[in-house]
Amino acid sequence: MLLNLSEHIKSMNNIKLINGISMPTLGYGVFQIDNDSCARCVSDALACGYRLIDTAQAYYNEEGVGKGIKQSGVPRSEIFITDKVWISNAGDGHAMQSIERSLKKLDTDYIDLMLIHQAFGDCYGTYRDLEKALQQGKVRAIGLSNFLGGRFIDLAEHFEQKPMVLQAETNVFHQQRAVRSILDEYGTKLMAWAPLAQGLKDLYSNEVICDIANTRHLSPAQVALAFLVCQGIIAIPKSSHRERMEENLQAVEVNLSAAEMDRLSKLDGSKAPAVSDFNEPNLTRFLLNYDAKFNPERQQKAD
Numbered sequence: 001m002l003l004n005l006s007e008h009i010k011s012m013n014n015i016k017l018i019n020g021i022s023m024p025t026l027g028y029g030v031f032q033i034d035n036d037s038c039a040r041c042v043s044d045a046l047a048c049g050y051r052l053i054d055t056a057q058a059y060y061n062e063e064g065v066g067k068g069i070k071q072s073g074v075p076r077s078e079i080f081i082t083d084k085v086w087i088s089n090a091g092d093g094h095a096m097q098s099i100e101r102s103l104k105k106l107d108t109d110y111i112d113l114m115l116i117h118q119a120f121g122d123c124y125g126t127y128r129d130l131e132k133a134l135q136q137g138k139v140r141a142i143g144l145s146n147f148l149g150g151r152f153i154d155l156a157e158h159f160e161q162k163p164m165v166l167q168a169e170t171n172v173f174h175q176q177r178a179v180r181s182i183l184d185e186y187g188t189k190l191m192a193w194a195p196l197a198q199g200l201k202d203l204y205s206n207e208v209i210c211d212i213a214n215t216r217h218l219s220p221a222q223v224a225l226a227f228l229v230c231q232g233i234i235a236i237p238k239s240s241h242r243e244r245m246e247e248n249l250q251a252v253e254v255n256l257s258a259a260e261m262d263r264l265s266k267l268d269g270s271k272a273p274a275v276s277d278f279n280e281p282n283l284t285r286f287l288l289n290y291d292a293k294f295n296p297e298r299q300q301k302a303d
């Protein structure tokens with residue numbers, strides 16, 4: 001039996017980061033939502049009961065997130081905002097300037113969690129700026145995204161302040177077990193992007209997921225999200241549809257049995273991830289050119 005909205009918010013499982021701050025285990029991601037639609041989506045998500053919003057400089061929708069928060073009427077202190085520094089803003093001083101721009105766009109005095117989005121460019125300079133921003137109270141926690149295996153260890157070993165969160169592609173088909181054992185050494189929490197495998201890979205028709213969903217009167221998406229949340233993995237599903245936002249959020253209340261978890265854990269590796277190798281030359285070139293190609297502010301200047 002699923003709880004009503006106010007009970008949801010009260011009982012929303014929180015996870016504690018190594019510096020003692022708490023964040024919700026289930027949040028709302030805004031990748032591929034344009035700036036104009038983003039305010040409506042974020043305000044809907046907050047009305048559903050989400051209290052964690054995941055954006056990034058390279059989603060070009062930080063203003064929309066800020067507007068959605070204002071429109072929702074939910075106090076800023078109740079909301080946890082995650083943001084990410086893009087490659088073109090990397091390096092000492094540059095990253096800090098970009099954080100200041102993000103604060104303006106989000107219309108807020110602080111960002112709850114700031115990540116380095118990709119392991120390219122001057123990541124060490126960026127991380128130094130994240131540490132400074134943390135000391136200055138501009139951000140409350142810092143971490144990484146898409147730093148896998150050796151890249152994560154290298155960065156973590158070079159800094160006193162260990163990353164508090166690693167965001168990486170994680171779902172029933174790609175469970176990141178090797179990554180998780182590395183994170184455990186540093187006390188870093190895993191935050192799953194593409195927790196629904198981006199709506200691809202037959203997640204909603206998979207035999208095991210659908211069998212558990214039917215038996216438990218849940219949807220396949222709820223089963224896939226509960227599988228992560230039950231393991232203490234933070235998940236940030238994206239949907240532009242309010243009814244799906246609600247459906248996804250209810251996964252936070254689902255306790256899967258050991259037998260159900262065991263069946264789902266066997267799906268690991270059964271489908272290819274969206275990104276299997278961040279060092280693949282074409283992907284690297286695409287990411288390095290991403291801002292020049294897709295940033296609407298740069299396009300306006302060029303016009």
Ligand SMILES: NC(=O)c1ccc[n+]([C@@H]2O[C@H](COP(=O)([O-])OP(=O)(O)OC[C@H]3O[C@@H](n4cnc5c(N)ncnc54)[C@H](OP(=O)(O)O)[C@@H]3O)[C@@H](O)[C@H]2O)c1
Binds near residue numbers: 197
């Ligand atoms: N750090 C990174 O490099 C990185 C990369 C990718 C994503 N992210 C973050 O992670 C978030 C989530 O990842 P994602 O957006 O790539 O993929 P996702 O959340 O796994 O999947 C989103 C897709 O699933 C559909 N969907 C959502 N709920 C559904 C439901 N209950 N039933 C059926 N379909 C449903 C959505 O469609 P509708 O919108 O039409 O409902 C959308 O097409 C992003 O928004 C972003 O914040 C980070």
